Amino acid sequence: MASQRIGWIGLGNIGTPMAKNLLKAGFDLTIYNRTASKAAPFLEAGARLADSPRSLLEGVDTVITMVSDDAALRQIHEGPEGLLAGAAGGKTVIDMSTVSPATTRELAGKLAANGVEYLDAPVSGSVKPAEMGQLVIMAGGKRAVYESALPIFERLGKVSFFMGGQGAGNSAKLAINLYLGFAMQGLAEAVNFGKEQGVAPAELMAVLGESALASVFSKLKTPNLVNDQHPTTFALRHMAKDLSLVKKQGLHSPGGLTIEESFRQATAAGLGEEDFSAILRFVGASGR
Numbered sequence: 001m002a003s004q005r006i007g008w009i010g011l012g013n014i015g016t017p018m019a020k021n022l023l024k025a026g027f028d029l030t031i032y033n034r035t036a037s038k039a040a041p042f043l044e045a046g047a048r049l050a051d052s053p054r055s056l057l058e059g060v061d062t063v064i065t066m067v068s069d070d071a072a073l074r075q076i077h078e079g080p081e082g083l084l085a086g087a088a089g090g091k092t093v094i095d096m097s098t099v100s101p102a103t104t105r106e107l108a109g110k111l112a113a114n115g116v117e118y119l120d121a122p123v124s125g126s127v128k129p130a131e132m133g134q135l136v137i138m139a140g141g142k143r144a145v146y147e148s149a150l151p152i153f154e155r156l157g158k159v160s161f162f163m164g165g166q167g168a169g170n171s172a173k174l175a176i177n178l179y180l181g182f183a184m185q186g187l188a189e190a191v192n193f194g195k196e197q198g199v200a201p202a203e204l205m206a207v208l209g210e211s212a213l214a215s216v217f218s219k220l221k222t223p224n225l226v227n228d229q230h231p232t233t234f235a236l237r238h239m240a241k242d243l244s245l246v247k248k249q250g251l252h253s254p255g256g257l258t259i260e261e262s263f264r265q266a267t268a269a270g271l272g273e274e275d276f277s278a279i280l281r282f283v284g285a286s287g288r
Contacts, residue, residue: 230274
């Protein structure tokens with residue numbers, strides 16, 4: 001299976017280590033990236049470079065996309081040099097981005113009209129899990145197509161799940177990121193409240209780390225919250241984007257709408273490029 005020809009689009013913080021893992025596993029890899037210089041290390045390691053999404057799809061069996069949002073995904077598919085222009089029977093497109101289920105269903109329908117299979121397979125995890133091949137993958141589409149993609153997923157993640165029909169993977173990922181938004185906001189508010197009451201963040205997080213509320217996530221974010229330093233592993237603006245997608249899919253709970261508003265305002269306040277733990281600064285500044 002490692003001889004399967006794979007095309008990769010999207011060399012961001014998560015996409016780059018994912019593509020590297022496929023190359024290390026021996027897959028025949030071709031890269032397309034809008035910034036061609038990002039592909040240079042892959043070419044040195046034996047990958048090839050395509051000059052457009054269309055030519056990429058024409059030369060491989062499966063194309064995997066890992067891009068920032070719906071607009072970027074549409075740009076890859078549409079136009080005379082897009083994936084749709086190169087669509088032909090026997091091909092598969094796997095999108096591992098976090099995008100709207102509606103966008104997935106639309107693009108999947110257009111590709112299916114030309115005989116191309118489609119999976120939405122977003123991932124849960126940040127840079128380190130991506131580097132280690134320990135992502136969690138949620139897939140939507142046809143079960144048979146999902147099963148044929150398992151050798152790929154096994155190199156990218158520690159586990160994968162078939163969630164149901166087209167868009168189900170997207171919906172699962174959005175639900176998880178809604179919970180993630182609550183978790184980050186909750187930690188930030190607890191630390192900020194404790195600090196205002198005279199409890200040092202380091203002491204509060206030490207107590208939390210030994211309590212029933214301790215988690216891998218709380219321990220991972222402890223240095224950020226204690227030091228108020230937020231090196232980016234998942235940009236705050238991406239969380240705001242994901243929560244906006246959740247809202248557009250019908251979010252109506254009062255807590256969820258509040259979290260969405262909080263991250264949206266924090267992005268507007270200039271925190272978008274920092275890690276989403278920087279919501280701590282927005283919480284601390286609120287009401288002053």
